[in-house]
Amino acid sequence: MRRGERRPPKDMAGLFAGIVRSVPSRRGAGGRKWTFASPYFYLVPAALALAVFVYWPLVQTVELSFYEWNLVSPSRRFVGMGNYRELLTSQVFWISVANTLLAMLAMCLATIAAPLAVAVAALRVQGAVRLIYRAVIFSPTVVSMAIASFIWLWIYNPMQGLIAQLVRAVGGQGFAWLTDPQLAIWAIILVTAWKTFGYNFVIFVAGLLSIPRELVEAARIDGAGEWHTFRHVTWPLLTPTTLFVVLTTLMLAPQYLFIPTQILTQGGPNQASNNLGYIIWEQGFEVFRVGIASAIAVAIFVGFLAFSVMHFRLLERGVHYET
Amino acid sequence: MRLERRAWAHLVLVGVCVAMVFPMLWMLVTAWKSPAEIYSSGFRPWPSHPTLENFVRVVRDAPMGRFFLNSLVVAAGITLARVVTSILAAYAFARFAFRGREVLFYLFVATMLVPFQVIMIPMYLTMTTLDWLNTYQGLIVPHAASGFGVFLLRQHFKTFPVEFTDAARIDGATQWQTLWKVVVPSNATAIWSVAVLFFIDAWNQYLWPLLVATERPMQTLPVGIQIFINPEGGTQYGPLMASATLAIVPSILLYVFAQRHILESAVSSGIRG
Numbered sequence: 310m311r312r313g314e315r316r317p318p319k320d321m322a323g324l325f326a327g328i329v330r331s332v333p334s335r336r337g338a339g340g341r342k343w344t345f346a347s348p349y350f351y352l353v354p355a356a357l358a359l360a361v362f363v364y365w366p367l368v369q370t371v372e373l374s375f376y377e378w379n380l381v382s383p384s385r386r387f388v389g390m391g392n393y394r395e396l397l398t399s400q401v402f403w404i405s406v407a408n409t410l411l412a413m414l415a416m417c418l419a420t421i422a423a424p425l426a427v428a429v430a431a432l433r434v435q436g437a438v439r440l441i442y443r444a445v446i447f448s449p450t451v452v453s454m455a456i457a458s459f460i461w462l463w464i465y466n467p468m469q470g471l472i473a474q475l476v477r478a479v480g481g482q483g484f485a486w487l488t489d490p491q492l493a494i495w496a497i498i499l500v501t502a503w504k505t506f507g508y509n510f511v512i513f514v515a516g517l518l519s520i521p522r523e524l525v526e527a528a529r530i531d532g533a534g535e536w537h538t539f540r541h542v543t544w545p546l547l548t549p550t551t552l553f554v555v556l557t558t559l560m561l562a563p564q565y566l567f568i569p570t571q572i573l574t575q576g577g578p579n580q581a582s583n584n585l586g587y588i589i590w591e592q593g594f595e596v597f598r599v600g601i602a603s604a605i606a607v608a609i610f611v612g613f614l615a616f617s618v619m620h621f622r623l624l625e626r627g628v629h630y631e632t
Numbered sequence: 633m634r635l636e637r638r639a640w641a642h643l644v645l646v647g648v649c650v651a652m653v654f655p656m657l658w659m660l661v662t663a664w665k666s667p668a669e670i671y672s673s674g675f676r677p678w679p680s681h682p683t684l685e686n687f688v689r690v691v692r693d694a695p696m697g698r699f700f701l702n703s704l705v706v707a708a709g710i711t712l713a714r715v716v717t718s719i720l721a722a723y724a725f726a727r728f729a730f731r732g733r734e735v736l737f738y739l740f741v742a743t744m745l746v747p748f749q750v751i752m753i754p755m756y757l758t759m760t761t762l763d764w765l766n767t768y769q770g771l772i773v774p775h776a777a778s779g780f781g782v783f784l785l786r787q788h789f790k791t792f793p794v795e796f797t798d799a800a801r802i803d804g805a806t807q808w809q810t811l812w813k814v815v816v817p818s819n820a821t822a823i824w825s826v827a828v829l830f831f832i833d834a835w836n837q838y839l840w841p842l843l844v845a846t847e848r849p850m851q852t853l854p855v856g857i858q859i860f861i862n863p864e865g866g867t868q869y870g871p872l873m874a875s876a877t878l879a880i881v882p883s884i885l886l887y888v889f890a891q892r893h894i895l896e897s898a899v900s901s902g903i904r905g
Binding site for chain 1: 637638640641642644645648649651652653655656658659662670671672673674675713716717718720721723724725728730733736739740741742743744745746747748749750751752753754755756757758773774775776777779782832835836837838839842843854855857861863867869872873876879880883884886887891894895898899
């Protein structure tokens, strides 16, 4: 159909599309001969939602970070860089940064190195059994993090919880991770690791499967041992997968910490388990310091932007495999 | 030697499987125990007298039907909205050439990179301004679009052969009809995969409903069942585990039946819990 030719619209949507088109549109929009409706018509619903509920709040977060405000008062006080200056000396903030870095480091071991090792083991197993293992190991991924945290709250219970019972059964004394300043953050990390292990495992299995078998077999025929084959053939070829998993984990780890922290410890005892996933909530909705909370949000966003951009580049290049 | 290696692999895998499933099993075991047994000392791996008592108390003491309904409405609403907005935008990005396409596409997809916590305070303020607290629209509309959905569907639409859409066009179909009658049905598998992922993600949501649904009748399951948690130490673990069991059932069923979809789209993307 030629551009500009009018046809009776076939339905309401067609009518609407026709209206949109009849707005004098930019010449050359399309280049194809079948420019019927404006592409912008298709973009509007998603664009509207993303603009109003992602970009606009992002701008507002930056704005709020220059004010002192308690969330409810009609007036707020401009403090310029005051909130950011306060962050530099805020003990809670630096505890949170330290705990988040600790969690990221622990997650590298628990949800990158360990799943890789298990994925290598899974490749030794052939057929339907492997699919069953994979399905079971992935299963915590579909469980709500909140529900998972409720379950672990019960397991961690210092009196009748499973771990406490087991510790007592072997003659140990009590168990109170959640109220121990040293251990509370580890209780949170464990839940997060349990919940995210399976996803990374599945990615690694897919990555390993995508490595051409001939290359591995060739190395074996040349007399390379198991470890050498892994080190010099499998590992280099797995690099894109590994990079993807590392970046995903590092990028999402702080966000994943929020729910277990909120349910298990509320950042306690005495801020010992606070972290960057939880602190914005705490400052904003528990102690009502919106300015500080927003300044932290901006700091986190800027801090993780580098990870995010690298992650996106990888995603775009199409580091993904069929299962 | 080879056999021994494979035995080791099985041992490791079985161990990991047990670690993954065990917490969920423990939830089930607790849900079927009587209060007396739950709070007695000593390790009891199995309920000695399985009882429905906790489930009865859950249904009696909490508006479980209402929580279920809310979770279902919110998850279905978010899924439907995200699928539709993603299909439309992905189609525009895949099949139209227009000025600003690249920039717009990056702006859409970049929304994936914004952590929710970073924008939640202004989002909450928007809800109060609109008077959307404790409403379904407040729970659904802010999640109506997904940069990830647009990204993934565009990949599929782009690889869909142009000949098919051109043929439809020659037969007189409008652009709009071509999308819904040719492109969407042909990419049904990909769209279902995304939809399943969206549904699980929405069903599991916690942070946003916690902020928006402050009144009991509007709460979704993960938020609502906290009725059984008492920070002062009076948490009722029996009912908590029973209600957690009920809340998990839909996710697990969906996982069992749509496993291939879920694993595939998880691998090609990233599930966001």
